[in-house]
Amino acid sequence: MGTPHIGATRGDIAETILLPGDPLRAKYIAETFLENVVQYNNVRGMLGFTGTYKGKKVSVQGTGMGVPSIGIYAHELIAEFGVKNLIRIGTAGSYQKDIKVRDVVLAMSASTDSAINKLRFNGADYAPTANAQMLFKAYEIAKQKGLNVKAGNVFTSDTFYGDDPEAWKKWAKFGVLCVEMETAQLYTTAAKLGANALTLLTISDSFITHEVTSAEERQTTFNEMIEVALETAISL
Numbered sequence: 001m002g003t004p005h006i007g008a009t010r011g012d013i014a015e016t017i018l019l020p021g022d023p024l025r026a027k028y029i030a031e032t033f034l035e036n037v038v039q040y041n042n043v044r045g046m047l048g049f050t051g052t053y054k055g056k057k058v059s060v061q062g063t064g065m066g067v068p069s070i071g072i073y074a075h076e077l078i079a080e081f082g083v084k085n086l087i088r089i090g091t092a093g094s095y096q097k098d099i100k101v102r103d104v105v106l107a108m109s110a111s112t113d114s115a116i117n118k119l120r121f122n123g124a125d126y127a128p129t130a131n132a133q134m135l136f137k138a139y140e141i142a143k144q145k146g147l148n149v150k151a152g153n154v155f156t157s158d159t160f161y162g163d164d165p166e167a168w169k170k171w172a173k174f175g176v177l178c179v180e181m182e183t184a185q186l187y188t189t190a191a192k193l194g195a196n197a198l199t200l201l202t203i204s205d206s207f208i209t210h211e212v213t214s215a216e217e218r219q220t221t222f223n224e225m226i227e228v229a230l231e232t233a234i235s236l
């Protein structure tokens with residue numbers, strides 16, 4: 001049973017799922033925020049759990065890093081397990097001086113240097129876009145919590161270690177808020193397969209100030225973003 005990358009059966013996974021890149025962040029979320037938790041996946045160590053949050057069924061699944069990896073998990077979750085709402089919770093590097101480490105960014109849209117959509121659309125540009133209902137809800141919840149939240153265009157990069165240390169400045173000049181590595185693919189796959197998707201990002205480092213957070217903090221301490229994601233999940 002299951003798919004090449006998810007060792008579960010249909011029904012094991014909730015219609016609404018949180019998607020951190022890091023599988024250990026999935027474990028942390030399941031252990032810290034969910035009740036009645038069952039682990040449904042361990043294939044490749046890409047942990048997946050289903051539990052309840054305030055009485056509602058929610059799953060959380062690691063996706064790995066980068067466009068191809070999240071493309072595999074998003075496709076299998078939607079096409080084979082009937083997942084309808086996908087909420088990525090990730091980390092990102094800030095491109096703007098008013099977006100500081102630990103701030104939260106909601107990805108309205110995603111620019112990218114990935115060639116996948118260029119190939120898919122014969123050289124034309126497709127605009128990967130968040131589900132508006134989820135975006136508005138998450139923004140409202142984040143504001144109610146008093147978070148420093150911004151919504152806008154993010155950059156989905158195919159590289160973490162690029163060749164040109166100045167390249168980010170062009171994206172920043174054109175209003176891109178921050179960089180991460182999955183959202184353009186998540187939004188495209190969700191649109192193709194008829195599901196809803198949203199990305200929430202906590203800023204883990206700044207290209208402006210060079211401030212960084214530790215790997216431990218990235219794994220465990222982005223609780224405000226996780227709570228916004230869970231409250232959004234159960235509002236759907």
Ligand SMILES: O=P(O)(O)O[C@H]1O[C@H](CO)[C@@H](O)[C@H]1O
Nearest residue numbers: 020021022065090091180181
């Ligand atoms: O914290 P996650 O969700 O993995 O997101 C960001 O962190 C990874 C790079 O360190 C990339 O996956 C990037 O998108």
Ligand SMILES: O=c1cc[nH]c(=O)[nH]1
Nearest residue numbers: 091092093179180181
């Ligand atoms: O700078 C960063 C931080 C997180 N994730 C990225 O892809 N880049």
